Amino acid sequence: MLELIFLLPFAAGIAAFILPTVLGRVLLLATAIGHLTLGVLGWTGRLTPLFEHFFGASPEGLLILMVTSFIFTCIAIYAFSYAKESELGAERVFSGCMLFFLGTMSMVTVAEHPIVLWIAIEATTLVSAPLIYVHRSQRALEATWKYVLICSVGIALALLGSFFVTLALDMVELHEPLSFALLNSLATQLDPIWLKVGFSFIVIGFGTKMGLAPMHTWLPDAHSEAPSPASALLSGALLNCAFLGIYKAHILMVNAGLGEFSGNLLVVFGLASMVVGGIFIYKQSDYKRMLAYSSIENMGIIAVGVGVGGVGLYGAFIHLIHHSLIKSSLFLSAGNILLAFGTKRVEQVQGLIRSMPKTFVSFLAGFVGIAGLPPFGLFVSEFLIIVAAVRGHWYLSVAIFVLALVLVVAGAGRVVMGMSFNEGDAPSGTGEKFVRLAPAYVLLLASVTLCVWMPESIYTTILHSIQAIGGFHG
Amino acid sequence: MASFLSLLLALAAAPLYPGIILKVKAFFAGKKGPPLLIKYYTLWKLLQKGSVYSTSTTFVFKLGPVVSFAAAVLPLLFFPFAGNASLFSFHGDVVLMLYVMGMGRFFTVVAALDTASPFEGMGCAREVFFSTLAELTLFAILILFYRLSGSLSMSSFFSEGNTLTLAGASGALIVLVIVALFMVLLTENSRVPVDDPATHLELTMIHEVMILDHSGPDLALIELGAFYKLFFYAAFIIQLLCPFSLPLSLLNIIFFFILLALVYTAVGVIESIMARFKMNLVPKFILTSFVLGFFAVILTMGVLQ
Amino acid sequence: MINFLEVILVLILLTVLLSLGSTRLVALVRIMALQGVLVSLTPLLLKGHGLASLGAVAFYVAMLAIKGVLIPAMLIRAVKSVSIQREIEPFVGYHASILMGLIFLLSAVFMTNSLHLSLPEGRALILICAVTTMATGLFLMLARKKAITQVIGYLMLENGIYLIGNALSQHHSLYIVEFGVLLDLLVAVMVMGIILTNINHAFDDVDTTLLGQLKD
Secondary structure, eight states, X not given: OTTHHHXXXXXXXXXXXXXXXXXXXXXXXXXXXXXXXXXXXXXXXXXXXXXTTTBOOOHHHHHHHHHHHHHHHHHHHHHHHHHHHTTOSOHHHHHHHHHHHHHHHHHHHHBOSHHHHHHHHHHHHXXXXXXXXXGOOHHHHHHHHHHHHHHHHHHHHHHHHHHHHHHHHHTTTOOSOOOHHXXXXXXXXXXXXXHHXXXXXXXXXXXXXXXXXXXXXXXXXXXXXXXXXXXHHIIIIIHHHHHHXXXXXXXXHHHTTOHHHHHHHHHHHHHHHHHHHHHHHHTOOBHHHXXXXXXXXXXXXXXXXXXXXXXXXXXXXXXXXXXXXXXXXXXXXXXXXXHHHOOOBGGGOOOHHHHOHHHHHHHHHHHHHHTTOTTSHHHHXXXXXXXXXXXXXXXXXXXXXXXXXXXXXXXXXXXXXXXXXXXOOOOOSOOOOXXXXXXXXXXXXXXXXXXXXXXHHHHHHHXXXXXXXXGGGO | OHHHHHHHHHHHHTTTHHHHHHHHHHHHHTOOOSOTTHHHHHHHHHHHSOOOOOTTOOHHHHHHXXXXXXXXXXXXXXXOGGGOOOSSOOTTHHHHHHHHHHHHHHHHHHHHHHXXXXXXHHHHHHHHHHHHHHHHHHHHXXXXXXXXXXXXXXXXXXXXXXXXXXXXXXXXHHHHHHHHHHHHHHHHTTOTTXXXXXXXXXXXXXXXXXXXXXXXXXXXXHHHHHHHHHHHHHHHHHHHHOOOOOSSHHHHHHHHHHHHHHHHHHHHHHHHHOOOOOGGGHHHHHHHHHHHHHHHHHHHHHTOO | OOOHHHHHHHHHHHHHHHHHHOOBHHHHHHHHHHHHHHHHHGGGGSTTOSOOSHXXXXXXHHHHHIIIIIHHHHHHHHHHHXXXXXXXXXXXXXXXXXXHHHHHHHHHHHHHHHXXXXXXXXXXXXXXXXXXXXXXXXXXXXXXXXXXXXHHHHHHHHHHHHXXXXXXXXXXXXXXXXXXXXXXXXXXXHXXXXXXXXXXXXXXXXXXXXXXXXXX
């Protein structure tokens, strides 16, 4: 029963609202492990969907599901200690909404019906809004309001896009239950105007949620104001889910012979995001916001990768996996720094190397990874995307792409080096703790491992994911 | 024959209907209210009296009531009551009607200015401003009717074969027109929420303040003119409501005059449940009516031809 | 015979126009309630969209209840609790807003006429109506400062989208999916309402211009 993958977190979420807070933390961890198990079962194909009109296991969905599940497990361990030390006001709400969040994201990954996919993505917005407001400050309030409003409007436009696509199906006068599979099989008969309009709205809509510029404005606010475990989940898992929506629409476009249109659109949005991310990172004085802008930039890279196609597609999926692992690790490290220093201002955090050596290592390693330097996987993926772009003669795009990457490395490097090596006062807050360090290290380690040794099944799943739009040679 | 009859009936019955408004308002206030024929008594009373003229006024002041009365009666001659042919009609008579009414307003305003009272000048400015805006709405509606029926004459709008009613092919657009026209009715006839005919403070008046200096038969003419004007707009709305295609023209006429009471009741209800707008919100109200009319015009360009 | 579908669509346009011009928040919510009811009724008047099954009946009743009663009731409560009755100084004035409505309709008609979209017979007016409603919803969100008005703009946007989805497309076998969309909308308004109340507690107002601390 594939639906268990999201029903389990839902049930646990309801329980977390009722149970005492300490049990809630345990529940978070238990659900994470259970979810990971279910994910593995689903991965190996042992779970069949009960409502096959609505749900199904697609390779790209499974990939994102596994990433989400793995990250969530690490974050659950981290949150165990974080929730205690940061004295969250409404911990039940926090635990409950984290679980609901996991549930809705899992639902996104197994959705096979365009509207069900939409429902799940909109639900992720709604259940994650309380997570951002957990600290109950005026700034958190502002971030939450922007998040809910901007994302709701964006996703509403995606619904419009989905309706346009179904409208294209109506014109064929076929009365079978709607699903992505049906759409893909009939793709060539669908009215191209409706498909183009629909895809544009879907990119704008889910692009808002994914953080593509210029619809990204909610993202830095939400990611910086949310408590660190939630930020890690937003950045490492939620953005992928929104990407999944765009990707499924892109597959349909390619099948309909409109791959060039959708690819160009994705490249334009992707490059815009990269440039915006690069510029804002360069002048950033808040390290959590810096990480948020880096997410925007990385989502841009993924969009470009999918847009250029070919090897770039493979690169995009590799990038997605590694970005999730490294970025959530970075947010967890940032959470440690925030607990110790009590501030998100870069200039007030100094001398990490002496005062917090273990966090320093994970933070610096994360930076090296996110900057796209070996031995981390982002190096490989960015390289592949550039290769694909050059092969496709996207020379101008390559120039912008590389320029934005340089900007990001320079900007983020300035911030991270300043925080690590400058002389300064020792922190006054909570010190380092194994429970809060291990998850960050595990995530980084996972990234390195995947870079050195990619398991056969992951490799084939990625290949299956991109096969629909031509694979390596498309 | 039917045309004459209905016109005479209209001229005679126009002062009756405002009594309905008063009754409705009294009902909402939980009072008994004045008798239905109150307006006839008022007119009779005014006609008995003599007029008082200020020494500073000229012949323009005396001209005002007469011309405005004539301008209120004239449009009724062109109006096809209950689908009967109107007394006069030619291509473009609607435009003439609108301008005749404009002329009536002009003389009212000039007469008011002749008194050289500061209050009256203020009232004139408001009246002219709001009417100018309302004219936009009326012309938007005329454009629509021209597009729908291909003619510019009142009687051909409502003659047989034309379908400018709710039940017609473009009934949906007529919904917009009726709402817009009702808003114009409220504006042009100084009803709540645009203007409050019952107010006692000159500063807040729009129309009433302009006729403060008239008395006796002059005032009676102005009042009667106002009744005819209101009657004209109400009849216009009723004509749009249904086609009046009963076999006997007499039946049609009776039906028509009964339905007319509906519009007056609506006015009464609105006066009872709404407060008047602040003066700066009135243009917005009229603008809304214009946009409604224009909405309908735009829709004819699209799908509802 | 009166064409009820067209009348309802024109009435929706009327609510759109009124919403652009209304200054009082309670009036605005009432207009939204009316629009919700009208929008819910639209699919019933379409050919081939009758009350075919028990699921359909339940769905339409639920939709009418949610769009016409439940959401407006929540909004009215929000308006009462924040004790703000009017939107005095919007970003875009009311006269300009009303004229914008005109422009939206004009462009919607132009778009529908000139794009030569393949539409089912007689559905062009629905598209015009839906596009105008959506544009107005977006415009209200940008042109007004009060958080409540922005929520109302969002609802209007949803109404427009719904008109396209439910009235134009004919995939009606799966009411459970439609119901999910509706549920999302309901929860979204609830979440927005909760944040709204919190904004009111924190700032003593629901003016979104006060929310300007986070920027780069």
